Amino acid sequence: MRKxxxxxxxxxxxxxxxLLNIVEEALSRGIPPERIAYLAFTRKxxxxxxxxxxxxxxxxxxxxxxxxxxxxxxxxxxxMQRDEVMTDSHYRKFGKAMGIEFxxxxxxxxxxxxxxxxGDKCSRIESLARMGLRxxxxxxxxxxxxxxxxxxxxxxxSALVAYKKDNGVYDFTDMLEKYNSQLPVDICIFxxxxxxxSAQYKMAILAASLASEVxxxxxxxxxxxxxxxxxxxxxxxxxxxxxxxxxxxRIPKKIHSLANDVVRRIxxxxxxxxxxxxxxxxxxxxxxxxxxDFSESGSWMLLSRSKYLLYRLxxxxxxxxxxxxxxxxxxxxSEETRAIxxxxxxxxxxxxxxxxxKNLVNFLAFNPDLxxxxxxxxxxxxxxxxxxxYDWMTMLKGIAxxxxxxxxxxxxxxxKFSDKPRITISTIHQSKGGEADNxxxxxxxxxxxxxxxxxxxxxRVWYVALTRAKENLYLIQPRGLRYFSI
Numbered sequence: 001m002r003k004x005x006x007x008x009x010x011x012x013x014x015x016x017x018x019l020l021n022i023v024e025e026a027l028s029r030g031i032p033p034e035r036i037a038y039l040a041f042t043r044k045x046x047x048x049x050x051x052x053x054x055x056x057x058x059x060x061x062x063x064x065x066x067x068x069x070x071x072x073x074x075x076x077x078x079x080m081q082r083d084e085v086m087t088d089s090h091y092r093k094f095g096k097a098m099g100i101e102f103x104x105x106x107x108x109x110x111x112x113x114x115x116x117x118x119g120d121k122c123s124r125i126e127s128l129a130r131m132g133l134r135x136x137x138x139x140x141x142x143x144x145x146x147x148x149x150x151x152x153x154x155x156x157x158s159a160l161v162a163y164k165k166d167n168g169v170y171d172f173t174d175m176l177e178k179y180n181s182q183l184p185v186d187i188c189i190f191x192x193x194x195x196x197x198s199a200q201y202k203m204a205i206l207a208a209s210l211a212s213e214v215x216x217x218x219x220x221x222x223x224x225x226x227x228x229x230x231x232x233x234x235x236x237x238x239x240x241x242x243x244x245x246x247x248x249x250r251i252p253k254k255i256h257s258l259a260n261d262v263v264r265r266i267x268x269x270x271x272x273x274x275x276x277x278x279x280x281x282x283x284x285x286x287x288x289x290x291x292x293d294f295s296e297s298g299s300w301m302l303l304s305r306s307k308y309l310l311y312r313l314x315x316x317x318x319x320x321x322x323x324x325x326x327x328x329x330x331x332x333x334s335e336e337t338r339a340i341x342x343x344x345x346x347x348x349x350x351x352x353x354x355x356x357x358k359n360l361v362n363f364l365a366f367n368p369d370l371x372x373x374x375x376x377x378x379x380x381x382x383x384x385x386x387x388x389x390y391d392w393m394t395m396l397k398g399i400a401x402x403x404x405x406x407x408x409x410x411x412x413x414x415x416k417f418s419d420k421p422r423i424t425i426s427t428i429h430q431s432k433g434g435e436a437d438n439x440x441x442x443x444x445x446x447x448x449x450x451x452x453x454x455x456x457x458x459x460r461v462w463y464v465a466l467t468r469a470k471e472n473l474y475l476i477q478p479r480g481l482r483y484f485s486i
Contacts, residue, residue, distance in 0.1 A: 004240030012250025131229035252281025298437030321409025
């Protein structure tokens with residue numbers, strides 16, 4: 001008889017570890033790694049599972065051919081090449097030919113366009129309809145885009161189909177639709193299943209049809225990608241033996257209590273009982289991000305509901321002189337910092353590459369002519385030996401005053417240009433799957449909004465945000481308005 005087990009993993013309960021334990025148990029029974037599939041919603045999750053499996057079991061990467069995202073699996077099974085996949089440049093070329101504008105970017109993680117151009121909007125509706133296995137009329141009825149007609153989206157769809165055919169390319173949803181393989185595996189594991197769309201579920205069912213054991217892991221309370229096509233109802237209606245992972249290794253008691261206050265507001269959910277870790281933790285209410293001392297040890301995650309509020313969080317960190325990561329890029333990963341590193345290398349008698357030299361001279365008080373060579377010393381830049389007595393603050397004139405002061409503050413605080421920053425700034429949606437010792441949440445909600453939260457998805461978003469914290473949770477709220485309370 002076929003075994004189907006649904007593993008419900010509340011925040012920090014070790015879902016990935018539990019799934020790898022299943023892999024380990026299967027290997028101990030003599031099932032080869034090639035007969036085990038681990039399919040995840042995001043590349044990050046799939047990569048993490050593969051890396052942990054290789055480290056834990058001592059296998060090389062090629063021994064786990066089915067540790068992938070669904071899109072990656074479709075790409076592999078269809079025998080596609082990279083130049084056959086629609087990219088942002090394809091969409092912009094298509095938009096130019098059609099006379100429609102794409103203002104945002106194409107997010108490959110979710111297969112959707114961001115932005116508010118006509119092309120972005122048409123693309124989102126067309127993609128969401130296909131992900132949800134709906135026609136365009138039905139998708140238009142449930143998507144709130146007032147300045148867009150059904151006729152325009154249908155025209156867009158017809159033109160896009162023709163463009164893809166003429167150029168021999170496929171988009172991410174095409175891959176799901178064209179997939180037609182039953183994986184030759186005994187065990188099939190699906191991670192973050194609450195984030196799958198209807199089209200992905202259809203593909204997943206086919207892919208796993210030969211497996212004697214199927215494990216489906218997720219948490220409906222953390223389903224926050226409905227706007228991107230995810231169908232949490234599919235997850236809630238799955239048939240099989242349900243198991244809830246009972247103990248969180250991340251969430252302390254006070255934050256667990258607050259999170260439960262939020263999660264109880266979700267109407268469409270599967271009830272779960274899970275316990276926090278032994279530590280109390282702390283929930284700290286502040287009225288302004290400037291009131292938080294980022295010198296406190298440990299990792300930090302600063303979150304907001306909306307992208308436009310990230311600037312506030314970024315400025316608060318910069319004013320205190322600490323490095324941070326935003327949009328997967330370090331604040332110390334700039335042309336200015338590379339110039340500083342290059343100059344200080346020259347002062348120590350080291351050579352720098354041609355690329356480093358070209359960047360450096362953009363910030364010097366003068367611009368020497370660089371001859372074509374692989375590396376440069378101080379003399380090669382036409383500088384006297386005495387120049388080594390002057391640090392970057394004296395010699396580099398092209399750095400903007402605010403950036404100069406920020407970099408000087410970072411150095412005074414002991415920040416290393418080569419280290420990964422301990423502070424991450426992101427939206428709540430970007431933070432999913434992450435965690436930090438200290439979490440700062442800019443709620444950007446008024447008291448009335450909080451008291452009347454009716455959307456299950458909005459409650460899930462705030463639940464995901466709160467449960468990234470391992471020790472301390474800082475809530476930025478107007479004085480006297482504790483719409484998150486314990």
